[in-house]
Amino acid sequence: MRRLALVLISALSLIVAGCGGEAVRDQGDGKLQVIASFYPVAEAAGRVAGARAEITNLTPAGTEPHDIELTPDQVDQLQDADLVLYLGGGFQPAIEKVVARRDRASVDLLEALPLEKGAAEEGETSDPHFWLDPALMERAVERIQRALGDARPGDRAEIERNAAAYRGELRELDARYKTTLSTCRRRDLVTSHAAFHYLATRYGLSQEPIAGLSPETEPDPKRLAELTDLVRRRNATTVFYETLVSREVAETLARETGTRTAVLNPLEGLTSEQEGKGASYVSVMDGNLAALKDALGCG
Structure with a gap:
């Protein structure tokens, strides 16, 4: 009888531990984990996602993004994130290398936008600085909105409202220019x-x-x-x-x-x-x- 009681206690302990672990995991997954490769993308993602996602900007403040070197922790973040928003075309090669090995959602905003292929000088890649045109920035926000909505369909309505508000600010900026x-x-x-x-x-x-x-x-x-x-x-x-x-x-x-x-x-x-x-x-x-x-x- 004593042995049976010990077995039951052990089993109950495992069940409680399992439930506790699941609760922690659910709490940790309450927000979408989104990696943005540098500042303009990080701000746009944060404005569109609102409280529904945690946005991590891989490029620290005061750092020139072209030559970023990733730490091992940042590599792990890139591999584990629910969604990565980045610029390809050689803008940040270190990030592109890690993204190429991911099996989760990743969006190259340069591929998603109607950019001019001849916007660079001879021998260089195309100019990636689309965000300095507010109208192109608005297009990027639309793409970010779709990516976030696909990742969290239940939050799509809120994401769309946030995106609409931010796009309105970009249109006003364009009008001032x-x-x-x-x-x-x-x-x-x-x-x-x-x-x-x-x-x-x-x-x-x-x-x-x-x-x-x-x-x-x-x-x-x-x-x-x-x-x-x-x-x-x-x-x-x-x-x-x-x-x-x-x-x-x-x-x-x-x-x-x-x-x-x-x-x-x-x-x-x-x-x-x-x-x-x-x-x-x-x-x-x-x-x-x-x-x-x-x-x-x-x-």
């Missing part, structure tokens, strides 16, 4: 690297980059001479640089041409200071618009 930039006396953007093709194309501007798609690429003397001549001929007032990379070359060109420098943010990430101040995609884009208005003589 159109109104302001339609009145500019100058149309040339002299930028530190070729990140602004989509923005320039949408609003009738001309991008004149110092370097190519990679912000670390050093410009050759011939390119600097061409830009010096262009700045003087077109009466440009400003050479734009970025927050996450060196401004040295932009300052050199500005000194050579008697112009000034200003920030034009490619929004590849936020600095820790910007995060602390609650900056967002729309607020940074509005800051870019103010810089463009001043530099191009708009309004």
Whole structure:
């Protein structure tokens, strides 16, 4: 009898432990686990998912996303996440390698958007910076909405409402850009690297980059001479640089041409200071618009 009682107690202990483990697992699975490869995608996913998902941005604040190196923990996160939202095309090769081994849902937003194949200089991959065009960003939000809705059909209505609200903000941003930039006396953007093709194309501007798609690429003397001549001929007032990379070359060109420098943010990430101040995609884009208005003589 005593042996039978011990067996029953042991069995009950296993059942309770099993139930407890299931309860913890259910609690942990209460939110969809979503990995976003860098900032604009992470913000969009967070706005669309709302409280229904936990969003992890793999690119830390203040880090240039092109050359991200993944830690072992980040590799595990990528492999285990319910959904991964990323950019292919060589934008973040380390992430692409891990995603290629996944057997769960992953969305390459570059493949999901109608991007121009000829948006890069000769010998380079296509320009990935679609998010600097609010209309293309809206298309990306629609794709993110579908991916999240497919992952959580029961939350689809809430996800659609969140996405509609965010898309409305993007349309208002686009309208502000159109109104302001339609009145500019100058149309040339002299930028530190070729990140602004989509923005320039949408609003009738001309991008004149110092370097190519990679912000670390050093410009050759011939390119600097061409830009010096262009700045003087077109009466440009400003050479734009970025927050996450060196401004040295932009300052050199500005000194050579008697112009000034200003920030034009490619929004590849936020600095820790910007995060602390609650900056967002729309607020940074509005800051870019103010810089463009001043530099191009708009309004």
